[in-house]
Amino acid sequence: MTYEFKGWAGYDEKAADGGLKYEAFEPKVFEEDDVDVKILYCGICGSDASVLAGEFGPIEAGRVAGHEIVGEVVRVGAQSGGLAVGDVVGIGAQTDSCLACEFCDAHKEQYCATPTLTFGSPYVRGKSAGTMCKGGFATTWRGPAHFAIKLPAGLDPAAAAPLFCGGVTVYTPLKRWGAGPGKRVGVLGIGGLGHMAIQIAKAMGADVTAISRGSGKEADARKLGASKYIATGADLAADFAPHARSLDLIISTINPPKVDVAAYLALLRPEGAFVLVGAVVEPITFHSFPLITGAVSVGGSNTGSPDEIRELLALVASHPEAAPWVQKWAFEDINKALPEFNKGAPRYRFVLANTENGAKL
C-alpha cells in the first residue's frame, strides 16, 4: 500500500489563528515496534491551540500538532504488540516514553521523565532520537505500537477521538480519587474537558454537580448527566453557601488567569479533594486552615497511561450515552476550525474528519 505523510504545519504563532500550511513531511525511521496509521479523525484540544500559539515555547518550522487521533493501521513491524493491519486504533497526548524506567515498568508511562508528546517533542529512543515527532493534523501517523490503542467494538471512531486526550485527562483523576457509586463529584467548567468529565463521572456511577458561570449551560449539563447545577456569578462565597460541604471531589477544567481555590474548598466534604486539570496562569494562594480542619487536598493530574485509555474506552463502549459530543470539520478546513475553536465555539469538541482516508463528515 502506498500512502504519504502530509500534515498541516505551523511556522510561527500565527499558526494558532489558522495559519497552518499543508505540506509533506519526513516521518521517523520505521522500526520493528512501530505502526503506521492512516488518520481518519483528530480532535482539536486546547493544548494544540496553546502549542501553535507558542504558549509552550517557540515552535520549530513545520510543527504538526494534533493529539486525539483515530485511524486505521496500515503497516506493522515485527513487534507490533498484537496490532494488525486493518485495526482501528487511537493515539493520545503521548507518543512514546523510555519504556525502561520504574514508571514505564509500572504502566504509568505518563510519569516517565522523558515522554515524547504527540503535539511535538523529540523522540527519546531509537534511530530517530532527537528528531521532532509529528502529530495528528496529518494524513498518516507513525510511532510505537505501545501507544496506539485499539478501539473496542461499539465505539464510534469520530466520537472516540477526544477520549484519547481530553477524556483520559479527566478519567484518571476521577479514578484516582474514587469516583463511583455514593461519591458526589463536582465538575467546574463545561467545555471540552468538562463535558467529558460530567459524562464519565456519571458513567462511573457518581452523582454529578456541574458548576459553571451563569445558567446558559444548565440544560446541556443535565443532558450530559449532571443531577445538580450551580450557576456562579460575581460572588462565589454567596453562590456556594447553600451547597457547603456537599461534594467529595471537584475536577477543575477551567483555564482562568486566577482561581479562588478557597471558595471552592467550602464546597468540599471532609477528606475531599479539589483537583486541577486546567492550567491557572497566576500562582494559587489560599489559607491553610480549610485544608487542616476539613483534611481536604488540592491536587493536579496529567494525562493517563495506555492502560487507563483502554479502561476509559471500555467504559464508554459500555455506556454509549457517555460518548463525547463532537462537531466534525473537514480536514482541509482546519484553518477555519482553529479560529472558531479559539472563540470557544465547540459544543463541545471539534473533530477533523479526513474524508480522503475514508472518514465520514
Ligand SMILES: [Zn+2]
Ligand atoms: Zn520511562
Ligand SMILES: [Zn+2]
Ligand atoms: Zn490534549
